[in-house]
Amino acid sequence: MDEVFKALADASRRSLLDRLHARNGQTLNQLCEGLAMTRQAVTKHLAILEEANLVTTIRHGREKLHYLNPVPIHQIGERWIKKFERGKLAALGELKRQLEKRDE
Amino acid sequence: MDEVFKALADASRRSLLDRLHARNGQTLNQLCEGLAMTRQAVTKHLAILEEANLVTTIRHGREKLHYLNPVPIHQIGERWIKKFERGKLAALGELKRQLEKRDE
């Protein structure tokens, strides 16, 4: 879980996921196109995404195809974000109450 | 958006949010209790959470009360996670297809 959050913390990595979401199964060089980064930097980002299980790769000859795995993202939504949606109104209500109380 | 992801990337900060979710409106010292960190470290974490608008504070005399703001978390869910839930099955389907193709 921590690895997923850490992986998502970087804008470059999120944009790599976006690219894979737009077109799945791209090679390293395809993913590098148009980015202001060296290939090696992208390799490192992809390694972190793979470590977090957000990306799966398949070697195909000399090419390495990268596939998005949306499951960990979904889990963040289910196990983490939903927890804070319950009681969202309650929290804001309490905050409002305190803000008003401030002026007493 | 980036600030929110960055803020959520640290386990200590997520646990601070958890604590506020359990009991909203705590002081700095209350939030420090039981943590293996100095007060100043917690202060820094709270500053980052505040910067990301995940926590709002209200001064009350010499105390500073911290309140959870669940809105940015909700936005991550709406604007980011949901995007990857659509097409989740499609992505996995394509992955499966490739995995099978590998053995040809």
Next chain:
DNA sequence: ATAATAGGCAACCAAATGGTTGCATGTCAA
């Protein structure tokens, strides 16, 4: 066979991160 292509590995670097200690300030209570 050999050149071009796709990717991997390792060393290095600057800046950001997460933490510390020490001291200062503001507020409350006796």
Next chain:
DNA sequence: TTGACATGCAACCATTTGGTTGCCTATTAT
């Protein structure tokens, strides 16, 4: 009013991070 309490500020430190360059290996196409 003075001591205790709650928080703030700043300097410092080690490690991690995000990036680079240079070179190596494996596969494909001519």
